[in-house]
Amino acid sequence: MQGDRIPTPFDGRKVAYHLPHWSAMERGEIPPPVLVTLDPAAACNLVCRWCNSEEQTEKGVRYSAAAIVALPAMLRRWGVKAVCVAGGGEPLLHPRISTLLEGLHAEGLEIGVVTNGTLIDRHMDALGCCRWVGVSVDAGSSRTYEDLKRRDQYGAVTENMRQLRARWPALEITYKYLVHPDNIEDIPEAASAARSIGCNYFHARPAGRTWVDVQAGRVSSPFTVPQVTRASELLATLESCDDNGFIQATTSKFSDAWGISNRFDKCRAMGMTCVIQPDNTIGLCCDRRGDSRTTLGTWEHPDDIPKLWGNAAHWRAMSLVNLDDCPRCTYAPHNELYEAFVANDHTCKWFI
Numbered sequence: 001m002q003g004d005r006i007p008t009p010f011d012g013r014k015v016a017y018h019l020p021h022w023s024a025m026e027r028g029e030i031p032p033p034v035l036v037t038l039d040p041a042a043a044c045n046l047v048c049r050w051c052n053s054e055e056q057t058e059k060g061v062r063y064s065a066a067a068i069v070a071l072p073a074m075l076r077r078w079g080v081k082a083v084c085v086a087g088g089g090e091p092l093l094h095p096r097i098s099t100l101l102e103g104l105h106a107e108g109l110e111i112g113v114v115t116n117g118t119l120i121d122r123h124m125d126a127l128g129c130c131r132w133v134g135v136s137v138d139a140g141s142s143r144t145y146e147d148l149k150r151r152d153q154y155g156a157v158t159e160n161m162r163q164l165r166a167r168w169p170a171l172e173i174t175y176k177y178l179v180h181p182d183n184i185e186d187i188p189e190a191a192s193a194a195r196s197i198g199c200n201y202f203h204a205r206p207a208g209r210t211w212v213d214v215q216a217g218r219v220s221s222p223f224t225v226p227q228v229t230r231a232s233e234l235l236a237t238l239e240s241c242d243d244n245g246f247i248q249a250t251t252s253k254f255s256d257a258w259g260i261s262n263r264f265d266k267c268r269a270m271g272m273t274c275v276i277q278p279d280n281t282i283g284l285c286c287d288r289r290g291d292s293r294t295t296l297g298t299w300e301h302p303d304d305i306p307k308l309w310g311n312a313a314h315w316r317a318m319s320l321v322n323l324d325d326c327p328r329c330t331y332a333p334h335n336e337l338y339e340a341f342v343a344n345d346h347t348c349k350w351f352i
Protein backbone atom coordinates (compact mmCIF):
# COMPACT_ATOMS: atom_id res chain seq x y z
CA MET A 1 0.00 0.00 0.00
CA GLN A 2 1.31 3.41 -0.92
CA GLY A 3 1.55 6.13 1.74
CA ASP A 4 -1.35 6.24 4.16
CA ARG A 5 -4.12 5.69 1.61
CA ILE A 6 -6.25 2.71 2.52
CA PRO A 7 -7.52 0.87 -0.60
CA THR A 8 -11.30 1.17 -0.74
CA PRO A 9 -13.93 0.76 -3.48
CA PHE A 10 -13.67 4.53 -4.01
CA ASP A 11 -9.95 4.41 -4.82
CA GLY A 12 -9.51 5.73 -8.35
CA ARG A 13 -6.18 3.89 -8.71
CA LYS A 14 -8.13 0.72 -9.55
CA VAL A 15 -8.48 1.91 -13.14
CA ALA A 16 -4.82 0.84 -13.62
CA TYR A 17 -6.06 -2.76 -13.66
CA HIS A 18 -7.85 -2.03 -16.93
CA LEU A 19 -4.89 -0.88 -19.01
CA PRO A 20 -5.16 -4.00 -21.26
CA HIS A 21 -8.71 -2.92 -22.19
CA TRP A 22 -7.40 0.47 -23.23
CA SER A 23 -4.46 -1.02 -25.12
CA ALA A 24 -6.94 -3.11 -27.14
CA MET A 25 -8.93 0.02 -27.91
CA GLU A 26 -5.77 1.72 -29.11
CA ARG A 27 -5.30 -1.21 -31.52
CA GLY A 28 -8.83 -0.68 -32.87
CA GLU A 29 -10.78 -3.27 -30.92
CA ILE A 30 -13.34 -2.60 -28.16
CA PRO A 31 -13.39 -5.56 -25.73
CA PRO A 32 -16.65 -6.39 -23.91
CA PRO A 33 -17.52 -3.86 -21.24
CA VAL A 34 -16.00 -4.58 -17.84
CA LEU A 35 -19.03 -3.15 -16.08
CA VAL A 36 -22.58 -2.82 -17.34
CA THR A 37 -25.20 -0.66 -15.68
CA LEU A 38 -28.71 -2.05 -15.66
CA ASP A 39 -31.61 0.40 -15.35
CA PRO A 40 -34.56 -1.95 -14.73
CA ALA A 41 -37.29 0.66 -14.20
CA ALA A 42 -37.66 4.19 -15.51
CA ALA A 43 -39.84 5.36 -12.63
CA CYS A 44 -39.27 6.77 -9.17
CA ASN A 45 -41.20 7.32 -5.95
CA LEU A 46 -39.19 10.42 -4.95
CA VAL A 47 -38.58 13.80 -6.58
CA CYS A 48 -35.01 14.80 -5.75
CA ARG A 49 -34.12 18.33 -6.66
CA TRP A 50 -30.96 17.26 -8.51
CA CYS A 51 -32.41 14.29 -10.37
CA ASN A 52 -30.62 13.72 -13.68
CA SER A 53 -33.04 10.98 -14.72
CA GLU A 54 -36.17 13.03 -15.37
CA GLU A 55 -35.86 12.41 -19.11
CA GLN A 56 -36.04 8.70 -18.29
CA THR A 57 -38.55 8.57 -15.43
CA GLU A 58 -41.13 10.41 -17.52
CA LYS A 59 -41.21 7.34 -19.78
CA GLY A 60 -42.40 5.02 -16.99
CA VAL A 61 -41.11 1.90 -18.80
CA ARG A 62 -39.40 -1.16 -17.31
CA TYR A 63 -37.62 -4.36 -18.37
CA SER A 64 -39.96 -7.07 -19.63
CA ALA A 65 -40.24 -10.32 -17.67
CA ALA A 66 -38.44 -12.06 -20.55
CA ALA A 67 -35.52 -9.61 -20.40
CA ILE A 68 -35.21 -10.08 -16.63
CA VAL A 69 -34.73 -13.80 -17.21
CA ALA A 70 -32.43 -13.54 -20.27
CA LEU A 71 -30.09 -10.69 -19.30
CA PRO A 72 -27.90 -12.48 -16.70
CA ALA A 73 -26.83 -15.34 -18.99
CA MET A 74 -26.19 -12.95 -21.87
CA LEU A 75 -23.95 -10.78 -19.68
CA ARG A 76 -21.95 -13.77 -18.49
CA ARG A 77 -21.50 -15.09 -22.03
CA TRP A 78 -20.46 -11.64 -23.23
CA GLY A 79 -17.65 -11.51 -20.65
CA VAL A 80 -18.98 -8.76 -18.40
CA LYS A 81 -17.49 -8.92 -14.90
CA ALA A 82 -19.73 -6.68 -12.82
CA VAL A 83 -23.17 -5.15 -12.94
CA CYS A 84 -24.39 -1.95 -11.34
CA VAL A 85 -28.16 -2.08 -10.92
CA ALA A 86 -29.02 1.53 -10.67
CA GLY A 87 -30.62 4.64 -11.90
CA GLY A 88 -32.67 6.18 -14.57
CA GLY A 89 -35.19 5.74 -11.76
CA GLU A 90 -35.44 3.59 -8.63
CA PRO A 91 -34.39 -0.01 -9.48
CA LEU A 92 -36.24 -1.65 -6.57
CA LEU A 93 -39.54 -0.43 -8.05
CA HIS A 94 -39.31 -3.20 -10.63
CA PRO A 95 -41.63 -5.99 -9.38
CA ARG A 96 -39.17 -8.69 -10.55
CA ILE A 97 -35.99 -7.10 -9.25
CA SER A 98 -35.35 -10.03 -6.90
CA THR A 99 -35.43 -12.44 -9.86
CA LEU A 100 -32.91 -10.25 -11.68
CA LEU A 101 -30.51 -10.07 -8.71
CA GLU A 102 -30.72 -13.80 -8.09
CA GLY A 103 -30.16 -14.52 -11.80
CA LEU A 104 -27.09 -12.28 -11.95
CA HIS A 105 -25.70 -13.94 -8.83
CA ALA A 106 -26.31 -17.43 -10.26
CA GLU A 107 -24.29 -16.44 -13.35
CA GLY A 108 -21.33 -15.42 -11.19
CA LEU A 109 -21.48 -11.67 -11.83
CA GLU A 110 -20.51 -9.20 -9.12
CA ILE A 111 -23.48 -6.97 -8.29
CA GLY A 112 -23.79 -3.50 -6.84
CA VAL A 113 -27.14 -1.81 -6.29
CA VAL A 114 -27.70 1.93 -6.01
CA THR A 115 -31.08 2.63 -4.45
CA ASN A 116 -32.95 5.39 -2.68
CA GLY A 117 -33.56 2.82 0.07
CA THR A 118 -37.31 3.27 0.42
CA LEU A 119 -38.12 -0.29 -0.77
CA ILE A 120 -35.22 -2.30 0.69
CA ASP A 121 -37.62 -4.11 3.04
CA ARG A 122 -39.42 -5.70 0.06
CA HIS A 123 -36.22 -7.25 -1.35
CA MET A 124 -34.23 -8.04 1.77
CA ASP A 125 -33.34 -11.63 0.78
CA ALA A 126 -32.30 -10.90 -2.82
CA LEU A 127 -30.10 -7.96 -1.78
CA GLY A 128 -27.87 -10.54 -0.11
CA CYS A 129 -26.73 -11.49 -3.64
CA CYS A 130 -24.90 -8.16 -3.90
CA ARG A 131 -21.26 -7.27 -3.28
CA TRP A 132 -22.43 -3.81 -2.23
CA VAL A 133 -25.51 -1.68 -1.79
CA GLY A 134 -25.26 2.11 -1.93
CA VAL A 135 -28.19 3.97 -0.43
CA SER A 136 -28.70 7.55 -1.56
CA VAL A 137 -29.82 9.14 1.69
CA ASP A 138 -28.41 12.64 1.10
CA ALA A 139 -29.67 13.99 4.43
CA GLY A 140 -29.11 13.64 8.16
CA SER A 141 -32.63 14.57 9.28
CA SER A 142 -36.26 14.23 8.26
CA ARG A 143 -36.56 17.95 7.68
CA THR A 144 -33.73 18.08 5.14
CA TYR A 145 -34.81 14.83 3.51
CA GLU A 146 -38.33 16.13 2.85
CA ASP A 147 -37.03 19.48 1.70
CA LEU A 148 -34.79 17.86 -0.93
CA LYS A 149 -36.95 14.91 -2.03
CA ARG A 150 -40.54 16.15 -1.42
CA ARG A 151 -41.46 13.15 0.82
CA ASP A 152 -40.10 12.44 4.26
CA GLN A 153 -38.77 8.90 4.12
CA TYR A 154 -35.68 9.49 6.26
CA GLY A 155 -36.81 7.31 9.16
CA ALA A 156 -38.05 4.55 6.86
CA VAL A 157 -34.85 4.51 4.80
CA THR A 158 -32.46 4.47 7.76
CA GLU A 159 -34.53 1.73 9.41
CA ASN A 160 -34.37 -0.28 6.17
CA MET A 161 -30.58 0.11 6.23
CA ARG A 162 -30.46 -1.13 9.83
CA GLN A 163 -32.51 -4.17 8.86
CA LEU A 164 -30.28 -4.82 5.85
CA ARG A 165 -27.17 -4.66 8.04
CA ALA A 166 -28.72 -7.08 10.52
CA ARG A 167 -29.82 -9.49 7.76
CA TRP A 168 -26.49 -9.45 5.84
CA PRO A 169 -23.57 -8.69 8.19
CA ALA A 170 -20.92 -9.09 5.45
CA LEU A 171 -22.69 -6.96 2.81
CA GLU A 172 -20.91 -3.70 2.01
CA ILE A 173 -23.39 -0.89 2.70
CA THR A 174 -22.65 2.72 1.86
CA TYR A 175 -24.55 5.78 3.08
CA LYS A 176 -24.40 7.95 0.00
CA TYR A 177 -24.51 11.70 0.42
CA LEU A 178 -24.86 14.03 -2.54
CA VAL A 179 -23.77 17.37 -1.14
CA HIS A 180 -26.22 20.10 -2.18
CA PRO A 181 -26.30 23.77 -1.15
CA ASP A 182 -29.27 22.92 1.12
CA ASN A 183 -27.90 19.88 2.98
CA ILE A 184 -24.40 21.03 3.93
CA GLU A 185 -25.16 21.50 7.63
CA ASP A 186 -26.52 17.93 7.89
CA ILE A 187 -23.18 16.35 6.92
CA PRO A 188 -21.93 15.59 10.48
CA GLU A 189 -25.31 14.23 11.58
CA ALA A 190 -25.54 12.04 8.49
CA ALA A 191 -22.03 10.62 9.00
CA SER A 192 -22.94 9.86 12.59
CA ALA A 193 -26.14 8.10 11.45
CA ALA A 194 -24.11 6.05 8.96
CA ARG A 195 -21.84 4.84 11.77
CA SER A 196 -24.72 4.00 14.06
CA ILE A 197 -26.46 1.99 11.31
CA GLY A 198 -23.26 -0.02 10.82
CA CYS A 199 -22.50 1.14 7.28
CA ASN A 200 -19.08 0.34 5.85
CA TYR A 201 -18.70 3.78 4.28
CA PHE A 202 -20.08 7.30 4.28
CA HIS A 203 -19.51 8.58 0.76
CA ALA A 204 -20.00 12.27 -0.04
CA ARG A 205 -19.66 13.99 -3.38
CA PRO A 206 -20.94 17.32 -4.70
CA ALA A 207 -24.12 17.62 -6.74
CA GLY A 208 -23.39 18.68 -10.29
CA ARG A 209 -25.23 20.07 -13.26
CA THR A 210 -27.22 17.57 -15.35
CA TRP A 211 -26.49 17.10 -19.05
CA VAL A 212 -29.78 18.85 -19.79
CA ASP A 213 -28.59 21.84 -17.74
CA VAL A 214 -25.23 21.88 -19.49
CA GLN A 215 -26.72 21.69 -22.95
CA ALA A 216 -29.07 24.56 -22.03
CA GLY A 217 -26.04 26.68 -21.09
CA ARG A 218 -26.32 26.28 -17.29
CA VAL A 219 -22.73 25.25 -16.60
CA SER A 220 -21.75 27.24 -13.51
CA SER A 221 -21.15 25.52 -10.17
CA PRO A 222 -24.41 25.12 -8.19
CA PHE A 223 -22.43 26.19 -5.10
CA THR A 224 -21.32 29.60 -3.85
CA VAL A 225 -17.73 29.97 -2.65
CA PRO A 226 -18.79 30.10 1.05
CA GLN A 227 -20.84 26.94 0.57
CA VAL A 228 -17.87 25.08 -0.94
CA THR A 229 -15.66 26.32 1.90
CA ARG A 230 -18.13 25.28 4.58
CA ALA A 231 -18.81 21.83 3.13
CA SER A 232 -15.08 21.22 2.58
CA GLU A 233 -14.37 22.14 6.21
CA LEU A 234 -17.05 19.77 7.50
CA LEU A 235 -15.78 16.90 5.35
CA ALA A 236 -12.15 17.59 6.29
CA THR A 237 -13.06 17.54 9.99
CA LEU A 238 -14.76 14.18 9.56
CA GLU A 239 -11.80 12.81 7.62
CA SER A 240 -9.33 14.03 10.24
CA CYS A 241 -11.12 11.92 12.89
CA ASP A 242 -11.27 8.85 10.65
CA ASP A 243 -8.35 6.45 10.41
CA ASN A 244 -10.01 3.48 8.72
CA GLY A 245 -11.36 4.94 5.46
CA PHE A 246 -14.97 5.10 6.65
CA ILE A 247 -15.35 8.70 5.44
CA GLN A 248 -15.00 8.97 1.67
CA ALA A 249 -15.25 12.37 -0.01
CA THR A 250 -14.94 12.48 -3.79
CA THR A 251 -14.28 16.02 -4.97
CA SER A 252 -11.38 15.39 -7.36
CA LYS A 253 -13.65 15.16 -10.40
CA PHE A 254 -14.76 18.76 -9.83
CA SER A 255 -13.14 22.17 -10.16
CA ASP A 256 -12.08 24.11 -7.05
CA ALA A 257 -15.51 25.79 -7.09
CA TRP A 258 -17.17 22.35 -7.44
CA GLY A 259 -18.11 23.01 -11.02
CA ILE A 260 -17.38 20.96 -14.14
CA SER A 261 -13.74 20.05 -14.65
CA ASN A 262 -13.18 17.52 -17.40
CA ARG A 263 -9.40 17.59 -17.86
CA PHE A 264 -9.09 15.47 -20.99
CA ASP A 265 -9.57 15.99 -24.72
CA LYS A 266 -11.60 12.96 -25.79
CA CYS A 267 -14.12 10.49 -24.40
CA ARG A 268 -12.81 6.94 -24.27
CA ALA A 269 -15.01 5.83 -21.36
CA MET A 270 -17.77 5.02 -23.85
CA GLY A 271 -15.64 2.02 -24.80
CA MET A 272 -15.53 0.74 -21.23
CA THR A 273 -19.11 0.49 -20.10
CA CYS A 274 -22.72 0.95 -21.12
CA VAL A 275 -26.21 1.35 -19.70
CA ILE A 276 -28.92 -1.12 -20.70
CA GLN A 277 -32.01 1.04 -20.49
CA PRO A 278 -35.64 -0.02 -20.02
CA ASP A 279 -36.83 1.83 -23.12
CA ASN A 280 -34.83 -0.81 -25.06
CA THR A 281 -31.95 1.52 -25.86
CA ILE A 282 -28.27 1.12 -25.03
CA GLY A 283 -26.73 4.22 -23.52
CA LEU A 284 -22.97 4.69 -23.69
CA CYS A 285 -22.78 7.26 -20.89
CA CYS A 286 -24.39 7.04 -17.46
CA ASP A 287 -24.10 10.82 -17.09
CA ARG A 288 -26.04 11.44 -20.31
CA ARG A 289 -28.88 8.95 -19.98
CA GLY A 290 -31.55 9.82 -22.52
CA ASP A 291 -29.25 11.87 -24.77
CA SER A 292 -29.63 10.53 -28.31
CA ARG A 293 -26.02 11.46 -29.08
CA THR A 294 -24.72 8.94 -26.57
CA THR A 295 -27.18 6.20 -27.50
CA LEU A 296 -25.68 3.21 -29.32
CA GLY A 297 -28.88 1.64 -30.60
CA THR A 298 -31.94 -0.36 -29.64
CA TRP A 299 -32.42 -3.95 -28.51
CA GLU A 300 -35.40 -6.30 -28.57
CA HIS A 301 -33.71 -9.34 -27.03
CA PRO A 302 -30.63 -9.08 -24.75
CA ASP A 303 -28.65 -11.14 -27.30
CA ASP A 304 -28.91 -8.14 -29.68
CA ILE A 305 -26.71 -6.03 -27.40
CA PRO A 306 -23.22 -7.57 -27.91
CA LYS A 307 -23.73 -7.37 -31.70
CA LEU A 308 -23.89 -3.57 -31.50
CA TRP A 309 -20.88 -3.20 -29.19
CA GLY A 310 -17.65 -2.31 -30.97
CA ASN A 311 -19.25 -1.73 -34.37
CA ALA A 312 -18.59 1.29 -36.61
CA ALA A 313 -21.50 3.23 -35.06
CA HIS A 314 -19.95 2.73 -31.61
CA TRP A 315 -16.61 4.15 -32.72
CA ARG A 316 -18.36 7.01 -34.50
CA ALA A 317 -20.48 7.91 -31.42
CA MET A 318 -17.33 7.95 -29.27
CA SER A 319 -15.38 10.09 -31.70
CA LEU A 320 -18.22 12.61 -32.03
CA VAL A 321 -18.54 13.37 -28.30
CA ASN A 322 -18.29 17.11 -27.74
CA LEU A 323 -17.06 17.60 -24.19
CA ASP A 324 -18.93 20.92 -24.05
CA ASP A 325 -22.13 18.82 -23.96
CA CYS A 326 -20.96 16.82 -20.93
CA PRO A 327 -21.64 17.36 -17.25
CA ARG A 328 -19.00 16.38 -14.69
CA CYS A 329 -17.78 13.03 -16.01
CA THR A 330 -18.06 10.01 -13.73
CA TYR A 331 -15.30 8.40 -15.77
CA ALA A 332 -12.93 11.38 -15.80
CA PRO A 333 -10.09 9.32 -14.23
CA HIS A 334 -10.37 6.76 -17.04
CA ASN A 335 -10.31 9.43 -19.72
CA GLU A 336 -7.39 11.26 -18.08
CA LEU A 337 -5.28 8.14 -17.61
CA TYR A 338 -6.00 6.90 -21.12
CA GLU A 339 -4.56 10.10 -22.51
CA ALA A 340 -1.62 10.13 -20.12
CA PHE A 341 -0.52 6.51 -20.54
CA VAL A 342 -2.10 5.01 -23.67
CA ALA A 343 -2.87 7.62 -26.32
CA ASN A 344 0.27 9.64 -25.55
CA ASP A 345 3.68 8.64 -24.25
CA HIS A 346 4.81 11.61 -22.23
CA THR A 347 5.91 9.18 -19.51
CA CYS A 348 8.41 7.05 -21.53
CA LYS A 349 6.16 4.12 -20.67
CA TRP A 350 8.66 1.33 -21.47
CA PHE A 351 11.20 2.68 -18.95
CA ILE A 352 9.77 1.23 -15.76
Ligand code: SF4
Pocket residue numbers: 044045046047048050051052053087088089090116136
Ligand atom coordinates in the same frame (compact mmCIF):
# COMPACT_ATOMS: atom_id res chain seq x y z
S1 SF4 B 1 -34.12 8.78 -6.06
FE1 SF4 B 1 -32.79 8.95 -7.88
S2 SF4 B 1 -34.15 8.61 -9.64
FE2 SF4 B 1 -35.46 9.08 -7.86
S3 SF4 B 1 -35.81 11.30 -7.99
FE3 SF4 B 1 -34.05 10.93 -6.63
S4 SF4 B 1 -32.24 11.14 -7.99
FE4 SF4 B 1 -34.06 10.83 -9.32
Ligand code: SF4
Pocket residue numbers: 266267268269270284285286287288294321323326327328329330331332335
Ligand atom coordinates in the same frame (compact mmCIF):
# COMPACT_ATOMS: atom_id res chain seq x y z
S1 SF4 C 1 -19.67 12.54 -19.52
FE1 SF4 C 1 -18.89 12.90 -21.60
S2 SF4 C 1 -16.71 12.33 -21.49
FE2 SF4 C 1 -17.74 11.39 -19.71
S3 SF4 C 1 -18.32 9.33 -20.37
FE3 SF4 C 1 -20.06 10.69 -20.75
S4 SF4 C 1 -19.84 11.33 -22.89
FE4 SF4 C 1 -17.86 10.53 -22.22
